[in-house]
Amino acid sequence: MRIALLGGTGDIGEGLALRWAYHTDHEVVVGSRDPEKARAKAEEYETELDSRGVEEKVTGFENAMAADRADVVVLAVPAYHVVDVVEEIGDRIDEDTTLVTPAVGMQKGAGGFRYNPPDAGSVTALVAEAAPEGVPVVGAFHNLAADRLANLDVELSLDTLVVGDDDDAKRNVADLAAGIEGLRALDAGPLANAAEVESLTPLLVNLAIHNDGMHDVGVRFE
Numbered sequence: 001m002r003i004a005l006l007g008g009t010g011d012i013g014e015g016l017a018l019r020w021a022y023h024t025d026h027e028v029v030v031g032s033r034d035p036e037k038a039r040a041k042a043e044e045y046e047t048e049l050d051s052r053g054v055e056e057k058v059t060g061f062e063n064a065m066a067a068d069r070a071d072v073v074v075l076a077v078p079a080y081h082v083v084d085v086v087e088e089i090g091d092r093i094d095e096d097t098t099l100v101t102p103a104v105g106m107q108k109g110a111g112g113f114r115y116n117p118p119d120a121g122s123v124t125a126l127v128a129e130a131a132p133e134g135v136p137v138v139g140a141f142h143n144l145a146a147d148r149l150a151n152l153d154v155e156l157s158l159d160t161l162v163v164g165d166d167d168d169a170k171r172n173v174a175d176l177a178a179g180i181e182g183l184r185a186l187d188a189g190p191l192a193n194a195a196e197v198e199s200l201t202p203l204l205v206n207l208a209i210h211n212d213g214m215h216d217v218g219v220r221f222e
Contacts, residue, residue: 001026001027001071001072001176002026002027002029002069002070002071002072003020003026003027003028003029003070003071003072003073003074003176004029004031004066004067004070004072004073004074005017005028005029005030005031005066005074005076006031006032006063006066006067006073006074006075006076006077006085006089007031007032007075007076007077007078007081007085008029008030008031008032008038008041008042008060008066008074008076009030009032009037009038009041010076010077011146011147011150012076012102012141012144012146012149013030013074013076014041014045014146014149014150015144015146015147015148015149015150016074016076016141016149017030017045017058018045018048018049018149018150018152019149019152019180019181019183020176020179020180021045021049021054021056021058022049022052022054022056022152023179023180023181024176024179024180026176026179027057028045028056028058028059029042029058029059029060029061029066029070030042030045030058030059030060030061030066031060031061031062031063031065031066031067032060032062032063032066033062033063034062035060035061035062035065037060038060038061038062038066039059039060039061040060041060042058042059042060043058043060045058046058048152052152063085063088063089064088064089064091064092065092067089067092067093067097068092070093070097071096071097071098072097072098072100072172072173072176073089073093073097073098073099073100074100074101074102074141075099075100075101075102075103075127076102077103078103079103079104079105079106079118079123079126080105082101082103082123082126082127082130083126083127083130086099086127086130086131087130090131090132093131093132093135094132094134094135095134095135095136097135098135098136098137098138098166098169098172098173099127099131099135099136099137099138100137100138100139100140100141100173101123101124101127101137101138101139101140102139102140102141102142102144103123103127103142104123104142104198104199104201104202105117105118105123105198106201106202106205111206112202112205112206112209112210113202113205113206114202115195115198115199115201115202117195117198117199121194121195122139122191122194122195122198123139123194123198124137124138124139124163124164124191124194124197124198125191125192125194125195128165128191136164136165136166136168136169137164137165137166137169137191138162138163138164138166138169138170138173139162139163139164139191139194139197139198140160140161140162140163140173140174140177140185141160141177142160142161142197142198142200142201143159143160143161143197143200143201143204143218143219144158144160144183144218145204145208145215145216145217145218147215147216148216148218154216155181155182156180156181156182156183156218157182157220158182158183158184158218158219158220159183159184159185159186159218159219159220159221160177160183160184160185160186161185161186161188161197161200162174162177162185162186162187162188163188163189163190163191163193163194163197164190164191165190165191170187173185174187184220186221200219204217204218204219
């Protein structure tokens with residue numbers, strides 16, 4: 001499977017790229033608005049994998065090129081950029097492409113961060129509104145600590161909550177998540193539930209801020 005991580009040079013993109021390349025046989029493509037930056041990061045990821053005895057090809061392209069022919073496109077970009085990126089790649093994706101968003105709208109306030117959803121109700125809903133007709137949208141990977149994800153020496157033992165209205169696309173993303181060792185995907189229902197899932201992220205960030213030793217805090221449901 002070809003996975004394109006747009007914004008794959010950033011924190012959550014780095015973690016997902018490394019984990020998928022390390023734990024699975026999927027083709028990993030890094031996307032960026034700057035193709036040179038994408039290629040440089042892809043080479044950096046290859047070097048990290050090679051140091052661990054894994055010979056895996058990671059390529060880097062401009063976002064639209066990275067999304068072209070991808071089976072799954074992950075929008076690993078801040079919430080305020082997601083619509084621009086979806087519009088940028090709109091003519092490169094179709095109903096056979098699953099669009100995944102881990103983005104969360106947050107705003108810093110007194111004492112920590114607050115959930116700050118867009119008018120659509122959630123970032124996942126915003127992406128669904130911007131996506132070309134027929135392209136399935138799934139929300140996932142919202143509540144993962146990026147540093148923990150990118151450190152291949154760390155065992156995860158974490159859950160990710162998956163929301164979406166297309167059951168096949170949601171199962172596909174859940175399978176991709178489960179391919180990462182120590183990551184369990186849980187079905188959190190339809191896209192309408194995205195706000196509840198996204199709002200966990202500022203809570204986790206605040207826990208990390210106010211408690212020593214919880215910098216990489218995540219969730220596991222038992």
